Amino acid sequence: MAKVKQKKERTFLQDLLNFQGSLNGKSQFLDKVRLKGAEGVRNTPFPTKKLEDWKYISLRDLYRDSYELASELDVEVPDFSEHYLPESEQSRLVFINGSYSEAHSTTEALPDDVTIGNIAQLAAEDNELLKEHLNTYAQNNFEDDVFTAFNSAFLKDGAFIHVPEGKTVDTPIHLLNIQTDAEEHYFATPRTVIAAEQDSEVTVIEDHIGLADNKYFNLPVVEVNLEEGAHVKHTKIQRDSRKAIHIARTAAFVAKHADYESYTITRGAKLSRNEPRISQRDEEVEFTVDGLVLIDGDQVSDTHSVMDHRFSHAESHQLHKCVINGKAHSVFNGKIFVQRDAQKIDSFQENRNLLLSRKGLVNTKPQLEIFADDVVCTHGATVGQLEQDELFYLKSRGLNEQQARELLIYAFALETIENISVDSVQELLAEEVRNFTKRQLDSELAV
Amino acid sequence: MSETEALESMVGGEYKYGFTTDVEYEDFPKGINEDIIREISRRKDEPEWVLEFRLEAFEKWKQMEEPDWPNVEYEKPNFDEIQYYSSTKKKDGKKPESLDEVDDQILETYEKLGIPLEEQKQLQGVAVDAVFDSESIFTTFKEKLAEAGVIFCSISEAIQDHPELVKEYMGSVVPKGDNFYAALNSAVFSDGSFVYVPEDTVCPMDLSTYFRINNMQSGQFERTLIICEDNSHVSYLEGCTAPMYQENQLHAAVVELVALEDAEIKYSTIQNWYSGDEEGQGGIFNFVTKRGHCRGDNSKISWTQVETGSAITWKYPSVIMQGDGSIGEFFSVAVTNNRQQADTGTKMIHVGKDTKSTIISKGISAGESDNSYRGLVKISPRAENAQNYSVCDSMLIGQTCGAHTFPYIESANPTAKVEHEASTSRVGEDQIFYLQQRGMDEDDAISLIVNGFCKEVLQELPMEFAVEADKLLGIKLEGSVG
Numbered sequence: 001m002a003k004v005k006q007k008k009e010r011t012f013l014q015d016l017l018n019f020q021g022s023l024n025g026k027s028q029f030l031d032k033v034r035l036k037g038a039e040g041v042r043n044t045p046f047p048t049k050k051l052e053d054w055k056y057i058s059l060r061d062l063y064r065d066s067y068e069l070a071s072e073l074d075v076e077v078p079d080f081s082e083h084y085l086p087e088s089e090q091s092r093l094v095f096i097n098g099s100y101s102e103a104h105s106t107t108e109a110l111p112d113d114v115t116i117g118n119i120a121q122l123a124a125e126d127n128e129l130l131k132e133h134l135n136t137y138a139q140n141n142f143e144d145d146v147f148t149a150f151n152s153a154f155l156k157d158g159a160f161i162h163v164p165e166g167k168t169v170d171t172p173i174h175l176l177n178i179q180t181d182a183e184e185h186y187f188a189t190p191r192t193v194i195a196a197e198q199d200s201e202v203t204v205i206e207d208h209i210g211l212a213d214n215k216y217f218n219l220p221v222v223e224v225n226l227e228e229g230a231h232v233k234h235t236k237i238q239r240d241s242r243k244a245i246h247i248a249r250t251a252a253f254v255a256k257h258a259d260y261e262s263y264t265i266t267r268g269a270k271l272s273r274n275e276p277r278i279s280q281r282d283e284e285v286e287f288t289v290d291g292l293v294l295i296d297g298d299q300v301s302d303t304h305s306v307m308d309h310r311f312s313h314a315e316s317h318q319l320h321k322c323v324i325n326g327k328a329h330s331v332f333n334g335k336i337f338v339q340r341d342a343q344k345i346d347s348f349q350e351n352r353n354l355l356l357s358r359k360g361l362v363n364t365k366p367q368l369e370i371f372a373d374d375v376v377c378t379h380g381a382t383v384g385q386l387e388q389d390e391l392f393y394l395k396s397r398g399l400n401e402q403q404a405r406e407l408l409i410y411a412f413a414l415e416t417i418e419n420i421s422v423d424s425v426q427e428l429l430a431e432e433v434r435n436f437t438k439r440q441l442d443s444e445l446a447v
Numbered sequence: 448m449s450e451t452e453a454l455e456s457m458v459g460g461e462y463k464y465g466f467t468t469d470v471e472y473e474d475f476p477k478g479i480n481e482d483i484i485r486e487i488s489r490r491k492d493e494p495e496w497v498l499e500f501r502l503e504a505f506e507k508w509k510q511m512e513e514p515d516w517p518n519v520e521y522e523k524p525n526f527d528e529i530q531y532y533s534s535t536k537k538k539d540g541k542k543p544e545s546l547d548e549v550d551d552q553i554l555e556t557y558e559k560l561g562i563p564l565e566e567q568k569q570l571q572g573v574a575v576d577a578v579f580d581s582e583s584i585f586t587t588f589k590e591k592l593a594e595a596g597v598i599f600c601s602i603s604e605a606i607q608d609h610p611e612l613v614k615e616y617m618g619s620v621v622p623k624g625d626n627f628y629a630a631l632n633s634a635v636f637s638d639g640s641f642v643y644v645p646e647d648t649v650c651p652m653d654l655s656t657y658f659r660i661n662n663m664q665s666g667q668f669e670r671t672l673i674i675c676e677d678n679s680h681v682s683y684l685e686g687c688t689a690p691m692y693q694e695n696q697l698h699a700a701v702v703e704l705v706a707l708e709d710a711e712i713k714y715s716t717i718q719n720w721y722s723g724d725e726e727g728q729g730g731i732f733n734f735v736t737k738r739g740h741c742r743g744d745n746s747k748i749s750w751t752q753v754e755t756g757s758a759i760t761w762k763y764p765s766v767i768m769q770g771d772g773s774i775g776e777f778f779s780v781a782v783t784n785n786r787q788q789a790d791t792g793t794k795m796i797h798v799g800k801d802t803k804s805t806i807i808s809k810g811i812s813a814g815e816s817d818n819s820y821r822g823l824v825k826i827s828p829r830a831e832n833a834q835n836y837s838v839c840d841s842m843l844i845g846q847t848c849g850a851h852t853f854p855y856i857e858s859a860n861p862t863a864k865v866e867h868e869a870s871t872s873r874v875g876e877d878q879i880f881y882l883q884q885r886g887m888d889e890d891d892a893i894s895l896i897v898n899g900f901c902k903e904v905l906q907e908l909p910m911e912f913a914v915e916a917d918k919l920l921g922i923k924l925e926g927s928v929g
Contacts, residue, residue, distance in 0.1 A: 052516070341846065355861045358828070362859075366869070368852040373843035373873040380868040383826075383858040 009048070012063035013041050013150050016187065019069040023156050027123035033135050033155050040149025047146070056331045056363045057302050061271055062245050067217055070097040070188040071156070075180045077101075083209055085424050088174035093118070093159045096178045097216075098188030100157040109171045115162035116173070119191060122160055129162045133195045137223040141251035141277045141306075148249050151189040151221040158191030163200040163230075172203040172422045177220070179240060181212030192222040196230035196258075203233040205425055210241030210268060218269075222250040226258035228282075233261045235420050237429070240268040242297065247273045256282035263420050266293040266301050267432055277306040280342075284313045291318075292416040292429075294436045296325035296357075303331070309338045309345045318349040321416050323409060323436070324360040332364040336379065340371040349379035354412055356385060409437045465691035465721055468556040468661050471536040477664065478527040481505065484634055487532045491603050494610060500618065504633030507624035514627055517790040518819040518851055519759050524666075524697050524732065531635040533580040533665035549585055557584075560688060562657050573684070574599055576656040580665055581637035588652065595651050597681075598643040602670050605641035612643055616674055620703035620740045620767075628699040629736040632668045639669030639700065644679040644710075653909055655684035660720070660731065663690075666697035673703070675710035677743060682713040684912055687756070689721045693729045695758060700735045708743030708770065713751070715908055717916055720756035725814075727786030730758025737764035741773035744799070749776035751907045753916045754791060763821065765794035768802035768830075775804040778904040782920060783816030783848070792822035792839075792853075797830040797863070806837035809901045811920075812848035819851035826863040833863040841871040842900055844893075894920070 017038050024031050046063070047054040077096055084092065090109030093116070094101045100118040107116050115122075115129055122130045135152060142148035159175045177190055196202055208218060218240055226232055232252075240246045246269040254260050266272055278287050293301045307316050322330040332351045353362045366379040386408050394404035413433045420426050476483065484505055488498040513523055535550060546554070557577055574588035576599065583601030592599050598609060605613050623633040640656040660667045675681055689696065698720065704712050714737075723730025733756075739748035750764040766775030777793040795804035804824065812818040820839045841850035852869045874896050882892035897920055898905070905913055 343846075353858070355858060355863075357861055360859075360861065362856070364856045366852070366854060366867070368841070368850070368869060368871055370841070370843065370851065370871050371849045373846050373848070375843075376870070376872055378868070378870040379852070381854065381856055381865070382867070383856060383863065383865040385861045385864075 009046055009063050013046060013146060016067060017041060017153060019072070020153055022072070023154065026120065029126070029131055030120070030123045030155055034153050037149045037152025037155065041146060041153050044144060044146040044149055053304055053333070057271065057273070057300055062217060065185050065215070067187040068184045069154070070186040070216070071099045073097065073182050073184065073186055075182050077180055078211060080178055080209070080211060083176060083207070085172070085174045085205065085422070087172050087422055087424055088205070091171045092174040092176060094176045094178065095157060095190055097180055097186065098157060098190050110169060110173070111167060113164045113167065114169060115160065117160055119158040119160050119193070120156045129195070130160055133162070133193050133223070133225060134160070135223070137225055137251040137253055138221050138249065141279060142249055145249065147219055147247050148221055151191060151219050151249070154189040155191055158193070160193045161202065161204065162195045163197060163202045165197040166199045168201040169203070172205055175204060175206045177208045179208070179210045179216055179218065179244065181214050182216070185215045185217070187217040187219065190220045192220065194222070194224045194232060194234070196226050196232050198227045199229040201231040203421060204235070205422060206234065206236040208238045208240050208246065208268070210239065210244050213241045213243055215243040216241070218244055218246045220248045222248070224250070224252040224260065226252070226254045226260055228255045229257045230255070231259045233421055234263070235422070235425055236262070236264045237425070238264070238266050238268055238272060240272070242268065242270060242299070244269045245271045248275065250276040252276070252278045252287070253281050254278065254285040254287055256284055258285050260287040262289050263417065264291045265417065265429055265432070266291070266295070267436070270298065271300045273302045273304070275304045277308070279308040280310045280314055283311040286315045288317045290416050290419070291320040292413055293322040293330055294413065294433065295322070295328040295330060296436070296439070297328060298326070299328045301330050304333045306335045307337065307347065309336070309342045309347065312341070312343045312345070314342070314345050314347070316347045319416055320351045321413060322362070323354045323356065323413060324362060325356040327359040329361040330363070333367060334379070335367045335369065336377055338370045338372050338375050338377065342372050343374040345372065345375040345377065347375070347377040351381040353383040354385065354409065355383055406437050410434065462691060462721060464560060464688035464719065466559065467690040468552050470550060470552050470661070472662060473534050473536055475530055475532045477530045479529070479531060479635065483531060487635060490532065490534070493606060496614060497606055500623065501634050504623040504630050508627070508630035508634055511624070511627045511630055517761050518817065518821070519761060519788040519790050521695070521732065521759050521788070524695065529697060530662065530665040531668065532637060533662040534582045535579065546585060553579055553584055556659065556661070557657070560657070560659070573653045573655050576601060576640045578638050578656060578658045578669060580660060580662050580667065583638040591651065596645040596648055597650050598641065599654050600641055601638045602641045602672060603638055609643065612674065613641070613672065616703065616705055617672055620705060620738050621701050621736050626736060628734040629701050632670060632699050632701045632736070636668050636670040636701065639671035641671070642673040642681060642683060644675045644681045646676040646678060648679045650679070650681040653682045653684060655686065658685070658687040660689040660696055660698065663692050663694065663696070666699065669700045671700070671702040673712055673714070674705045675707060675712050677707050678709040680711045682909060683715070684909060685714070685716045687718050687720050689731055691721050691729060695730060695732055697732050698734070702735070702737040704739035704748055706739065706741050706743065706746035706748050709745050710743060711747040712739065713749045714739070715751040715912055716753065717912055717919070718752065718754045718756050718760070719919060722756045722785070722787050723758040725785045727758065731756065733757035733760045733762065735762040737762060739764070739766045739775070741766060741768045741770050741775065743773070744770040745772040746770050747774040747776070749907070750793065751778040751904065752780070753904070753908070753919065754779065754781040754789060755919050758787060760789040760791050763792050763794055765796065766804065767796045767798065768804065769798045771799040772801045773799055774802070777806045777808070778907045779808045780811070780901045780904045780916070780920070781809070781818055782811045783813070783818045785814040785816060787816040789817070790819040790821055792820045794823040795825070795835060797826045797833040797835070800829070800831040801833070802830055803834045806835070806839070807903050808839040809904055810839070810841040810850055811844065811897060811900070812841070812850050813844040815847045817849040817851070819853065821853040823855040823857070824865055824867070826858040826860050826865065828859045830860050831862050833860065835865045837867040839869040840900070841869070842897070843871065843873050
């Protein structure tokens with residue numbers, strides 16, 4: 001029996017490659033990328049718990065099932081306009097089950113010289129910019145990663161955003177990934193490419209929403225490139241269905257004087273794994289990789305980040321907060337690398353966990369690997385519950401137990417989202433936090 | 448003297464314990480197999496159950512593979528080229544009863560190392576067990592300790608004289624098959640110290656063991672076992688040195704500590720094995736398993752270590768806090784220079800309620816060395832109100848060394864509180880400048896800054912050790928900046 005399982009694990013992604021044939025023939029360029037991706041899937045072993053980076057989570061729930069290709073399903077799409085952002089009424093790309101939906105998308109508010117659109121379409125038009133950027137960064141930072149290769153093997157629809165030199169895009173761009181209910185389990189592999197040229201500025205909201213509570217496998221890959229002096233603010237909100245599996249990769253490259261800000265909010269999915277990898281391309285850069293994880297029930301959330309300091313004079317910041325309730329399990333591994341001769345690095349990393357329940361579990365490993373001497377790198381990690389004296393203080397001010405707890409959890413979570421520049425997103429997340437907190441307290445009181 | 452020369456004279460010539468003692472050894476074949484293990488056991492005249500313990504461990508070891516997860520690189524030792532037992536020829540084939548019977552040359556060796564074995568010359572209040580290669584040479588103050596009921600002797604003697612104690616506790620903290628090197632040690636272990644402190648006893652003096660590897664072909668596989676009964680207390684010190692050889696030598700020890708109710712064990716190490724030359728030739732592979740078990744309620748185990756030697760250090764003194772209210776502590780300074788590599792840290796396993804642990808780790812890397820802290824703090828679901836506080840700071844001196852931090856935190860209890868912080872920085876130019884303008888030279892300034900950096904750990908050491916450690920740090924890092 002054990003043997004059969006192992007085999008399933010090994011071939012699970014390869015078997016899914018059978019769906020690949022239907023995609024080919026529309027763009028030679030994409031065909032090539034897919035071919036290479038498929039090769040990667042065949043040649044890269046599927047991760048197991050024996051690997052240091054995968055030791056705390058089990059992918060059994062993923063590979064013991066079979067999946068259909070999302071774009072081949074015939075599904076009913078309910079109205080989801082409540083998820084539109086007011087700031088992005090005219091700057092939105094919508095993907096339903098991984099496929100581009102022209103009917104729901106609009107980019108009218110964006111300047112003409114910004115190239116934005118669906119990858120498949122741009123590829124069919126033989127767009128040179130797309131060819132230059134697509135897959136360049138993901139391949140570089142996730143060379144030996146089977147999931148990135150799998151995403152490439154099914155590369156078709158996705159968002160491509162190119163901001164030309166000196167351009168500031170004021171309107172935030174909303175990338176709305178909607179997953180609908182379906183009878184079959186399906187998989188989707190959305191790809192996003194953000195290319196910001198010299199001194200340009202852009203804000204992108206990557207939004208994943210599961211409308212029902214069905215099981216699916218969502219595997220988004222995001223590539224970001226910042227040229228000299230560029231500024232990209234990237235917020236990712238993951239609200240996939242409570243049965244979904246979400247495995248995400250983000251590869252970002254930051255050139256001189258550029259500033260990359262990334263905020264990842266994890267709320268949904270049964271099993272989620274985020275892997276942001278940020279690499280410096282030149283001296284004097286700044287980047288932020290903040291995260292907030294709110295999980296309960298039987299959710300498992302895993303974040304493995306890499307901040308690779310390759311040149312001198314960088315400032316980096318990572319604040320990763322998790323609130324864990326129920327039987328949820330949170331994993332964090334943040335690697336800070338400072339390569340030889342990358343002097344004058346100022347890097348800050350903090351992972352704070354609020355463990356609210358008896359059955360919850362926290363595994364955290366902040367990690368420093370430093371090969372240069374003139375640096376200031378700090379990291380911290382804490383695991384604990386709400387402070388008794390803080391509760392007492394609030395109660396002495398007239399709040400009841402529930403209000404006091406609610407306020408404290410809310411304050412704990414808020415720190416990570418208050419830097420997000422889009423108001424409606426901040427409000428929406430604040431609401432998510434409030435709902436989460438309420439839910440926890442209701443269930444706690446019910447017990 | 449130019450700066451380079453000064454540096455060379457300090458770094459190169461610093462290891463003053465690198466001499467060899469020319470003594471005659473009894474013949475013993477190299478390599479490892481069942482016959483060798485039987486032979487070790489026979490020579491030590493061990494009872495049957497010890498031989499069985501060894502053979503079982505050997506069976507397990509054969510099944511195991513050398514782990515490769517530590518952040519160190521080395522050529523795996525050839526286990527068939529090592530001599531697993533090395534004893535000097537005795538005058539009449541017996542262990543010396545008094546100091547007069549000990550080989551003069553060995554006495555001289557200890558004299559040179561600054562560890563006089565004659566009791567009148569000794570620092571008051573420290574009893575010494577001197578281990579030379581595979582055997583314990585002599586243990587001082589035995590009688591005085593016996594008056595208090597404390598047993599302090601080599602583990603071989605303990606196997607003969609107190610088999611019931613050894614049988615009960617040996618392997619109970621570090622099982623035979625715990626890990627690759629612990630299994631190897633369990634199969635071929637030689638002398639280490641045995642300490643037993645009975646109920647309601649405060650050990651009247653500090654106990655210490657001085658380990659010396661002399662034989663070029665041999666490795667050292669000592670096994671130390673310390674048992675503290677209810678409401679007793681002991682402070683134990685350990686020191687190590689070895690001559691300079693071109694070849695790497697293996698040191699794979701096992702240390703087990705057992706603290707029963709309200710007992711307290713304080714274990715301090717100054718590890719100064721030969722670290723190899725500047726090119727990384729030679730030096731000791733220090734692969735050690737050290738673990739303490741707080742078995743009783745409100746017991747306490749405290750590890751303090753100053754790691755300056757060894758080509759490769761790979762050890763994690765750990766505490767399993769099983770008793771409610773028990774306390775685990777780990778204070779460490781690890782210094783690496785030249786081509787040294789260290790992967791060291793601790794494991795704090797919280798099992799009982801209201802358990803508390805503290806980790807203070809200071810890593811200093813210089814030259815082309817690599818220094819890693821690797822630690823685990825584990826809170827089990829029933830460890831109510833467990834608390835951990837960890838700090839690991841690293842300091843880099845020069846641009847060719849590396850510092851790494853791998854702290855693992857696993858918490859499964861919401862009432863537990865775990866805090867970890869770490870930082871990496873360097874000796875600030877402005878700090879040096881400030882001290883220099885106050886009239887100190889650069890070396891003294893660095894030494895002062897480094898000492899300040901390590902102070903939290905050094906102050907945990909017993910007095911005599913603290914002085915030694917202070918000097919050691921100074922010598923180790925002299926001339927590394929500039």
